[in-house]
Structure formats: C-alpha cells, structure tokens
Amino acid sequence: MSRTEGISKRLAAGASAVYRCRADALTAWVAAGRRDDLTGARAALGPLVRIAVLALLALGGYRAVRAAPWLLWPTALIWAVAAWRAGRPTEGSEDAPDEEADEPAAAPSAEAAVALLREVLGDRPGVHLSEVLAHLQKHGQGEGWKVADLRLRLEALGIPVEPKLKLSGVPTRGVRAADLDRLFPAEETASSPARVDAA
Template sequence: MTRKRPLHRAADRLHRGSRLVTARLLQWAVRWCRRGHRGDLTGWRAWLGPALRSATLGAGLAALAWLVHRRPALMWILTGAWALTAWWSGRPPKTPPDDAEDTPDEHPADTELERWKTLLLHLTEDRPGVHLRTVLQHLQPHPDWTGRTVPDLRAHLEALGVPTDPRVKVGGTPTRGVTRAALLTLSPEREETPSPPQRLPA
C-alpha cells in the first residue's frame, strides 16, 4: 500500500475535520430549535418556538454574510478559525490497546458488542433511540467507515446481535434505527460463530 504524503494526510485530516464540524453544527442547530417546542401546547402554537429559533438562526447567518460582504477581510479570520477547528476535530482517533490476545478468557465478539452498545447508548442521549443514519454520520470520519452506507451498518449490527427497528421515532421522524430499550436488554452472550470483529471507532 502506498504511503500517503504529508500534504495528503493533512488534506485528509482537514476534510475529515470539516465534515465532523459541519455535522456537529447541524446537530446543535437542530437540537436548539427543537428545544423551543412547547409540549404543553397543541397545533401551530407548540411549534412557534422552533420556528422563531429557526428564523433567528437564518437571520444570524444573513447578518454574517452581509458583514463579510462589507468587510471581506473578515473572511481570513473566519477561514482561519474554521481551519483550526477542523484540524483539531480531524485528528486521528486514539486506538485503544488490544488486550484480547493477552487475556484468553475474554471473547473478542463480546468485547465488540459491548463497545457498540456503549457507543449507541451514548448517541441516544436522552431520546428513546437513535437512527442508523445518525450513527453512520458519527462513524464516517473514521477510516474504516468512510464511504459505508446505512445497509452496511445495519448488517454489521445485526451480525453482532444488535436488533434494528424500521420505525424508530426520533424528532418526529420514524426510520430505521436502534431503540434504547433494545440496547438495555442486550447481554454479551457469545455466539457459536461470531462475525469477524472490527475495532469500534473512538
């Protein structure tokens, strides 16, 4: 395999970091807007808060664009700040030491299942579940998952024994995902023919 040149590695890190920063900003914006929803109201009044917050974000972006148009030098500051943030976010994940060979009583498939269970529970946060597309978005900055698809992720999880549900409702949109209840009932029982383990991304 050809070793990447330093410039190529730097470009890959900036690209990976930019994607991660963009995903985090979008997730923050969606969560902030959703927090404006009023559960004690019904109809359009309940969604007035998210609509106002969305309008506030749009006005803020428009104001920033107008300011940059009037003061083009600000683009250098914004570009530099973005590059530094992307560089920091795109750093290679730390690979934990693999002690499976040193501890013969530990089952690799069980260890992988526990790592996935921990990751999925973390991504559900305080919600009843997590969509597979959200999990994939979290994984794609990792080299092992770059270019992979939701069906790939679904197949990998189900091979480990993690059940997926076609109608996990998070944020009002039901789609394929994993429920918190299903994760909490998982037990690390070793299967007779476990799938080849892949290291869980950090």
C-alpha cells in the first residue's frame, strides 16, 4: 500500500468513526431528555426541546457559514484532525508482511459474543453496550473501542442491538435477553471466553 493510500484510508476510517461517535452521542442525549415520571405527550417534551436546540444550532451554523464562508476552512481542518486521530491504527493492526497477506483472518465468533453477553447479563432483562464494553476492557479486550464499534461488531454477528433499551431509567443502546434467547437458545451456545473478536 502506498503512503497516499494509507493516509486516505486512515482519514476515511477516522471520519466514519467520528461521525458514528457523534451521532450516537447526540442520539443518546436527545433520548435522555424523556421524563419517566410523566406520560403521553408531556413525557416527550424533553426530547422535542433537545431536537429543537440541535435544529437551532444547525441553523446558526448554516447562517454563519453563509455570512462568512471562510469558516469552512477551520471547520474542515478540525474535522480532518479529529478523523486522523480517530483513524489511528490500533496496536497489531498494521499491515502484515506480504507473505502473510494471503492467510484468511479469523472469523468473529457469534457463540463467544453471546456467551459474553449472557455472562454480563446475568438474570437481568437486558444490558447496555457501555457495560459490555467496560467488561471487555476490564479483561484486556476492545482497547480503544467505543460503544459504536462494539455495536457494529455485534450487529455483524447477527446479534440485534436495541437503540433505546431502558434499564434503571436510562434509555441507550443495549441487548435484550429475550432477543438472545430467541435467536441463540442457551443449549446451542457453549461457554466462551470473555471477548468479542475484532472484525
């Protein structure tokens, strides 16, 4: 791979990661505005107000750029720096030597992921991905991952992720025990180490 290709791939991967991270964070922020002590339309006022705030910020940004187009240059520079940092290859992800390039990569294991989720779930009805990620990192796995990275890996393995799973009053991304039981019956998934292989 040439140096130019390496730079462009790192920027593309980083830009995608920054976008996913920001989108997930904003989605969680809007969802967190919902009031559990209210019902009906009043319970949804919080998220609606937060959406209105985001719309006003977007409108303000649009008007600022229309009035001063030069603002796009520092914005693009900030985005490029963030993408460059987010696209930093993790340890051990550098390109393998040419003689090893033809070896197939180990496929991620759905059984290992389900066993991990069942271990973190216990007897609860669901688990947030942030808790699963913390468990992984505590056991030396998923270093540098964000919740969005874990979500993509689980979905690639056919494990459904609920975008607003409410546990302890907090709605955010998570996995329901009922979905695991429906798609991966307990008798079909053996005990596996606490890890989710990188895709």
